[in-house]
Amino acid sequence: MRQPADVASRTRRAVLAVPAAAAISALPWHAAGAHDGAHPQGIAAAGKDVLTVVGPWEMTGLDPSRAGYMFARMEVVETLLDVDDRGRLLAGLATAWGASVDGLQWRFTLRGGRRYHDGSALTPASVLACLRRAHARPGVLQLAGIRSMALDANDIVILLHRPFAPLPYLLTHYSTQILAPASFDARGNVVAIVGSGPFRIASMSLPQQFDVERAAGDADGHAGLRVRKARYISVARSETRTLLVRSGQADLAFSLDPPSIRALQRSPKAVLMSAMLPRTTFVKLNAGHPFLADVRVRRAIALCVERDGIARALLRDPGLAATQLFPRSMTAWHDSALPPLRTDPDAARRLLAEAGWHAAADGIRRRNGQRLELSLTTFVDRPELPVIAAALQEEMRQVGIAVRVVIGNSSDIPAGHRSGTLQMGLVARNFGNVPDPVATLLQDFGPDGGDWGAMGWHSADVAGALGRLASTQGDPAGRRADRARVAAVLQAELPVIPVVWYRQVCAASRRIAGADIDPYERSYRISRLTWA
Known part of the structure; x- marks a missing residue:
């Protein structure tokens, strides 16, 4: 041994x-988008009142299916539902949700009185339009077997061809984010990001950078300390992100490699956070x-x-x-x-x-x-x-x-x-990526495999187990057995x-307080941050 x-x-x-x-x-x-200097080429340093976030991800477009995750992480956009750190569903733009006894009808009650960043009302009709658009494109909603989506007063009603228990989790995914009607042109293409989250878009310089600012005033006693402006910059090289933190030009830096982590362990400018x-x-x-x-x-x-x-x-x-x-x-x-x-x-x-x-x-x-x-x-x-x-x-x-x-x-x-x-x-x-892993596993190990999963491989055992897990929330013993069967077949046949x-490791500047890591990578949680 x-x-x-x-x-x-x-x-x-x-x-x-x-x-x-x-x-x-x-x-x-030196891949595309990488920079060697203390600050990325062509981007002016942010002011002292701007929280600067750096990561390796470029914004390849405005459509939710392409770069929607970045606008979600910077809290510009919202989805119908959210999750806590243990993957349990929380209210988002919907305050209540539930399924019929046969599992074929789901009802989501929308929160009233909300507005988009352009001042227009967040109406059930505008929410429905975004969901229908997301369903018409390749993405997670294709997994659910949706027959129709309609309005019933303040509710979104979704009818399915077959029961699909993870449906609420699909509605936490960034590709189902809700945008104002002003975000779209006459052909339905996204031309602006007008959301309803705590921050609104202030400026964009795609694919590398965008700036956000608070969309509304704070009502509590910490209003003066809350971060009100933030900037995201795409910086491909980990060592460059590290230089930005060490020089005080970045406040949050994600996806650090081991040499960068070692370089920041005793930094007077930043502390390291990590989460599995x-x-x-x-x-x-x-x-x-x-x-x-x-x-x-x-x-x-x-x-x-x-x-x-x-x-x-x-x-x-x-x-x-x-x-x-x-x-x-x-x-x-x-x-x-x-x-x-x-x-x-x-x-x-x-x-x-x-x-x-x-x-x-x-x-x-x-x-x-x-x-x-x-x-x-x-x-x-x-x-x-x-x-x-x-x-x-x-x-x-x-x-x-x-x-x-x-x-x-x-x-x-x-x-x-x-x-x-x-x-x-x-x-x-x-x-x-979807907090209930069944949805992701259906994408990866379904009959046709998936972009990030199996290729040229199929297992009737895995497909059957995932199908049962997707169709019902009952029988805990049966669900445990199905999960174990999926893990065992994948271990034996090794399509991957x-x-x-x-382990996600993030560097946080000592000039901010309240930083932590979202284990589902949905948000950078900048609305919680205060200046130290």
Whole structure:
């Protein structure tokens, strides 16, 4: 049994052994949108009364389905419902909700007296128009089997073709955000973001920056201390975000890599916050590819992954080694009885030989004259992914699999899925994207797979279990058994290979008070912040 220190050392050697030109074959580290200076090029420093938030995410458009999450995080827009830190439903623009006995009709009672940022009334008709628009586009509402949506006085009434218990959770998703009629042109395209949240848009400079300001005055005694202006800036490089925090030019910085975290641990300018999120970094496999269709090859890849070493040496957090797909933070889904994923390169070599792949003189395996060579696609939006990809490249080489790492944009993964050209993709999947994971899992592991989930793989067992979980909220024992079945099949057949779980680390300036992390990444909670 290899000791943890040896595993970590081996992983460091694996990363260092990979030449930079071989590891990164598409985009260089200076990806589009990255900047090297103390402040991003072309963006003026904010005033002292402006809270500055930096993260790696660019706004690729105004439509809710594209960049709606950023306007939700900055509290410009609202949804019908919200969730607390434990994933329990809370009122949003709707104050009450419930389903009929047969589960086919849902009723959502809207909060009265609300206005959009342009002063127009937030009417049931305007809410219904936004929901119908969201349903007509690819997105989470497509999962629910919606037959119709209509008004009944102050209620939104949604009729379903079949019972779908997670429907209220879909209405917490940013793609279902409610915008004022003035947000749309005559063709229904979003031309402005006019929401109803605590902050309103003050100015935009897409894709990199937008500014917000308080939409209404505060009524409590903290009004003078509350943050009233804020700015979001997209800064691709983690080290640049760190420089902005250390220089006092950023107040909140998200998605920090381990070197940045170490650099800020003793900073007089900022404190670090962290929270385990329902997110897993895994390798998405094209199980329809001739090399990956054999489950023995997928299991061999899983066996060569040094999860402990990656967690210790690269992330500096040994608790993140993913022993199964669902992290411990997903208490209802993490199965402590499930035999954990392990590292065993010798067993990996035996499985590859059983599958007909035999080592050649160069160490790479061949079968019927074909070389076992695959591409691994990832992206720079999450700074740890390219480094993990380099480690995986070397770990697979050691068992006889040649891997070409391609680093591009996050959109390359779904594009490769849809075109069928993706072979392997290293992604960080957020299972809390909709707070009830059933909705996300239906997207990822349904009959046709999903952009961020299975590719060329289907399981009737998984589909049946997810279908039952989606159709009813009853029978707790049956629901536990279905969740366990999903976890067990995914662990056995490995359409995706878990690598590490995820801890969000954020730097918060010492000039603000009240900062914390939303475990569902719905909001930066800037409306709670005060100046210290």
